Amino acid sequence: MRKLLPxxxxxxxxxxxxxxxxxxxxxxxxxxQANSSSITVGYNAGxxxxxxxxxxxxxxxxxxxxxxxxxxxDVVLSEGSTLHVNLASLNDFKMICGDGYIxxxxxxxxxxxxxxxxxxxxxxxxxRSGWAVLDFVTDLNRDHTLYAGNYTDLLTFxxxxx
Amino acid sequence: xxxxxxxxxxxxxxxxxxxxxFLGTAINxxxxxxxxxxxxxxxxxxxxxxxxxxSGVELLVDPNAEDSRTYGNDxxxxxxxxxxxxxxxxxxxxxxEAAVDFYNPDENAQLYxxxxxxxxxxxxxxxxxxxxxxxxxxxxxxxxxxTLSHELERGVHEAVIxxxxxxxxxxxxxxxxxxxxxxxxxx
Numbered sequence: 001m002r003k004l005l006p007x008x009x010x011x012x013x014x015x016x017x018x019x020x021x022x023x024x025x026x027x028x029x030x031x032x033q034a035n036s037s038s039i040t041v042g043y044n045a046g047x048x049x050x051x052x053x054x055x056x057x058x059x060x061x062x063x064x065x066x067x068x069x070x071x072x073x074d075v076v077l078s079e080g081s082t083l084h085v086n087l088a089s090l091n092d093f094k095m096i097c098g099d100g101y102i103x104x105x106x107x108x109x110x111x112x113x114x115x116x117x118x119x120x121x122x123x124x125x126x127x128r129s130g131w132a133v134l135d136f137v138t139d140l141n142r143d144h145t146l147y148a149g150n151y152t153d154l155l156t157f158x159x160x161x162x
Numbered sequence: 163x164x165x166x167x168x169x170x171x172x173x174x175x176x177x178x179x180x181x182x183x184f185l186g187t188a189i190n191x192x193x194x195x196x197x198x199x200x201x202x203x204x205x206x207x208x209x210x211x212x213x214x215x216x217s218g219v220e221l222l223v224d225p226n227a228e229d230s231r232t233y234g235n236d237x238x239x240x241x242x243x244x245x246x247x248x249x250x251x252x253x254x255x256x257x258x259e260a261a262v263d264f265y266n267p268d269e270n271a272q273l274y275x276x277x278x279x280x281x282x283x284x285x286x287x288x289x290x291x292x293x294x295x296x297x298x299x300x301x302x303x304x305x306x307x308x309t310l311s312h313e314l315e316r317g318v319h320e321a322v323i324x325x326x327x328x329x330x331x332x333x334x335x336x337x338x339x340x341x342x343x344x345x346x347x348x349x
Contacts, residue, residue: 047249050267052242055274055327055337071242154336158322160343161249 049075049083049123053157057136059095059104068134070121070157077125077161085121085132086158095138095151102144102151107135120157243327244269245276245340251323252347255316264296264305264323271301272330274337278305279324282346287320298328314348321346 054068070085077083087106094101106113108120109132123130140146244267253260264278275298281290293310323342328334 049247050244051247051340052244052269053338053340055241055243055329057338069242155338156341157338158341158343159247161247 045076047077047081047161049073049077049159049161051085051157051159054134054155057155059102059136059138059140064138064140066136068136069131070134071129071131072121072123072159073129075123075128075130077123079125081125081161083121083123083130083159083161084119086160087118087120088156088158090154090156093153095153097147097149097151100145100147100149100151102138102140102146104136104138104153107137109133110135241273243274243276243337243340245325245327245342247342248323248344250345250347251280251321252349253310253314255348256313258310258313260308260310261306262308264299264308266299266301266303268302270327273301274327275300275330275334277326277328279326280308280310280346281322281324282314283320283322285320290322293321298334314346316348319346319348 050073052069052071052073054070057066057068059066072083072085075083091101093105094103106118106120113120120134121130121132246265246267248263251260251262264276266274266276270276277298278294278296279292280294282293283290291311293312293314294308296305296308299305321344323344324339325342326339327337329337
């Protein structure tokens with residue numbers, strides 16, 4: 001019995017040591033945690049937008065006021081900047097056919113717009129979209145000298161972010 | 163007795179003739195109403211002189227005729243042109259080749275081609291020269307590399323991407339267009 005006792009004691013101690021000593025994987029993990037460097041989580045949001053312009057405006061004898069819409073969607077702007085949409089006419093808001101012409105004018109959201117720059121829409125940073133209702137109104141009346149033909153004008157929508 | 167039977171036979175014959183005459187008249191009236199009056203009543207009321215017929219052709223209301231339509235409200239014409247915006251473009255000072263993204267969005271499918279023109283403006287922002295012009299770009303397609311007309315000086319220049327849409331019809335009719343103001347960065 002006396003001979004067996006030291007053997008049992010040695011066995012017990014060796015079990016205990018293996019039980020309390022950390023595994024090799026744990027040692028590596030702890031070591032790597034101690035030496036880890038931080039990583040950056042980021043998102044680079046570039047300035048973007050999508051503009052939808054009216055393709056054409058066609059007046060008829062029965063329709064002298066034509067409604068169209070202008071939309072700006074998916075807007076992402078830098079803080080403090082603003083998106084502007086201006087309108088310009090190739091013939092100074094006259095539809096031309098030869099020497100003849102028919103004048104027309106524009107209402108934005110049912111209001112007159114200043115003719116010097118024709119700013120028709122403004123979208124501020126933070127807003128994701130914007131839109132405006134454009135009413136094109138022809139000034140044609142019965143007294144106007146009119147020749148048969150196809151009267152046209154060309155509109156340019158200028159978009160700027162400032 | 164013999165004469166009485168004869169008289170009775172005459173009466174029966176007379177009554178049968180009357181009945182046939184009545185039936186014939188009734189059938190005639192019915193046929194006239196069905197083929198003539200009933201089928202063409204509207205035209206007869208409006209065009210009594212022609213009795214609903216012109217050169218033997220019956221006048222009927224044309225089912226293909228529609229209410230007068232205003233082209234301004236036509237749904238296809240009202241579909242706007244979608245244009246992707248941008249605010250800057252960076253190119254190398256010593257190269258005419260440049261990486262860009264001139265894109266015709268999918269929303270214009272079957273409606274509009276787009277062309278792109280890169281315009282370099284002077285300091286006053288009035289006069290410009292054209293650095294690049296594309297051909298027709300189909301919806302869903304990109305132009306990712308362009309060659310400028312000449313190399314540029316280092317700095318930030320005022321420029322415009324002029325986007326001209328064309329209808330996807332045989333005539334390729336130009337529509338209203340857009341100028342996208344950008345900063346052209348040369349480095």
